Amino acid sequence: MSLTRRTLSLMPLAFTALALTASEHRALxxxxxxxxxxxxxxxxxxxxxxxxxxxxxxxxxxxxxxxxxxxxxxxxxxxxxxxxxxxxxxxxxxxxxxxxxxxxxxxxxxxxxxxxxxxxxxxxxxxxxxxxxxxxxxxxxxxSEHLDGKRLELLRDAYPAIQRVGVMMDASWRQLADRLAPVEAAARDLGMTAQVFVVETAEEAQAVLDEPSSRDFDGWVLPRSYMAVLATPLIIKRLREWKKPLIVGNTADVRNGAAMSYATDTxxxxxxxxxxxxxxxxxxxxxxIPIQRPQRYVLALRAGRDTGLPPPSAEVVRQADLVFR
Structure with a gap:
C-alpha cells in the first residue's frame, strides 16, 4: 500500500477519534x-x-x-x-x-x-x-417567613407614634405568604391601619412612591418578596428623603440604609x-434529600443620626441583635 493510500485510509479513523474526543469533552x-x-x-x-x-x-x-x-x-x-x-x-x-x-x-x-x-x-x-x-x-x-405581623409590631414599638403603614409586596407573596398571615389583620390587632400595594417590578414600586398620598404613611413595611430584591435600594432612598421609618426582611439592607430589619438568618x-x-x-x-429549614431570626436597626429619624425606643434597641450607629 502506498503512503498516500495508507494515509487516506487512516483519515476516517482520525476523524472518528476527534469526534469521540469532542463528545467526551461535552459529556464531561x-x-x-x-x-x-x-x-x-x-x-x-x-x-x-x-x-x-x-x-x-x-x-x-x-x-x-x-x-x-x-x-x-x-x-x-x-x-x-x-x-x-x-x-x-x-x-x-x-x-x-x-x-x-x-x-x-x-x-x-x-x-x-x-x-x-x-x-x-x-x-x-x-x-x-x-x-x-x-x-x-x-x-x-x-x-419559613410569616413575619410581617411581627415586623409591624417591632416598627410600632420602635416608633410608637406610627398609626398608618404602607406595605409593598408582589403578587406571589400576597398569594402564598401573606394569605396565611394577612398584614392588615395584624395591623388591626396592634391598633394600626395598613394598606398593601401589590407591585412586581422596581418601576411599579417607583410609581407607588411617586403618588402624593404615599407620603402620608407614618412608616413602611417591605416583606422579603422577590420584588424587594429588585426595588429595595430605591425604596430606602425615597423613605430616607421623607424621613419615614422602613422595616425590611433582609439584614443586609440595614447596612445599606434601611431603618430596621427583622428576618430569618439567610x-x-x-x-x-x-x-x-x-x-x-x-x-x-x-x-x-430532605428540604432544609433555618430556625434563627435576626433583628437589626440603625440608631444613628444619619437616618434623619428620632432614635428608636430603648426597649427595641436592647432586643436587637445588630445595631448600626
Whole structure:
C-alpha cells in the first residue's frame, strides 16, 4: 500500500477519534439552568449562586456551564414557554430561587432535577409533596417567613407614634405568604391601619412612591418578596428623603440604609443551595434529600443620626441583635 493510500485510509479513523474526543469533552461538562427575571445583570441571584458554587465546589464548577432563563411573569412574556425553550438544551439541573419559580419548574421541567429556595411552604404551595422524601426530583431550602405581623409590631414599638403603614409586596407573596398571615389583620390587632400595594417590578414600586398620598404613611413595611430584591435600594432612598421609618426582611439592607430589619438568618441559603446542587449533580436523587429549614431570626436597626429619624425606643434597641450607629 502506498503512503498516500495508507494515509487516506487512516483519515476516517482520525476523524472518528476527534469526534469521540469532542463528545467526551461535552459529556464531561454539565449544564445548570437558573430561572430569573429579565437578565443575569439585573437579577442578582444568578451571580450569587455561581459565587457560592465556586466557593463550595470549586473543581466541579470548572466543569459547569451556567445558563439563565427569563421567567418573569409580565405582559407579552410567557414564562412557561421561555422555560420550555431553555429546557431544549437539556440541562442537568434547574435552579429556582423562589417559590413561584419552583412551582413553574415542577409543571414544566419534565423530570429535570430541581433545587429551589422558597419563602413559602413548599408543600402548602403545591410544588413538593413532603419535606422529607419525594418521588419527584426536587429539593431545596424553605425559609419559613410569616413575619410581617411581627415586623409591624417591632416598627410600632420602635416608633410608637406610627398609626398608618404602607406595605409593598408582589403578587406571589400576597398569594402564598401573606394569605396565611394577612398584614392588615395584624395591623388591626396592634391598633394600626395598613394598606398593601401589590407591585412586581422596581418601576411599579417607583410609581407607588411617586403618588402624593404615599407620603402620608407614618412608616413602611417591605416583606422579603422577590420584588424587594429588585426595588429595595430605591425604596430606602425615597423613605430616607421623607424621613419615614422602613422595616425590611433582609439584614443586609440595614447596612445599606434601611431603618430596621427583622428576618430569618439567610446567610446559609446560597451555600446550602450550592451544596444541594453538588449532591444532585453527583448523582443523588433530589427527592431523597430532605428540604432544609433555618430556625434563627435576626433583628437589626440603625440608631444613628444619619437616618434623619428620632432614635428608636430603648426597649427595641436592647432586643436587637445588630445595631448600626
Amino acid at each position: 461538562r454539565r449544564q445548570v439552568l437558573l430561572m430569573g427575571r429579565k437578565s443575569p445583570s439585573s437579577d442578582g441571584s444568578y451571580a450569587s449562586f455561581i459565587k457560592a458554587m465556586r466557593k463550595v465546589h470549586a473543581k466541579l464548577t470548572e466543569r459547569l456551564d451556567f445558563r439563565f432563563v427569563d421567567v418573569e411573569n409580565r405582559a407579552g412574556h410567557d414564562p412557561a414557554a421561555a422555560l420550555r425553550r431553555a429546557l431544549e438544551f437539556r440541562p442537568d439541573l434547574l435552579l429556582a430561587p423562589n417559590g413561584e419559580f419552583a412551582k413553574l419548574a415542577t409543571e414544566v421541567s419534565g423530570g429535570v432535577p430541581i433545587v429551589f429556595s422558597s419563602y413559602v411552604h413548599p408543600v402548602q404551595a403545591g410544588f413538593a409533596t413532603s419535606m422529607l422524601r419525594r418521588e419527584a426530583a426536587i429539593t431545596g431550602v424553605w425559609v 446567610r446559609f441559603i446560597w451555600p446550602s443551595l450550592a451544596t444541594l446542587a453538588g449532591r444532585v449533580l453527583a448523582g443523588e436523587h433530589a427527592g431523597r
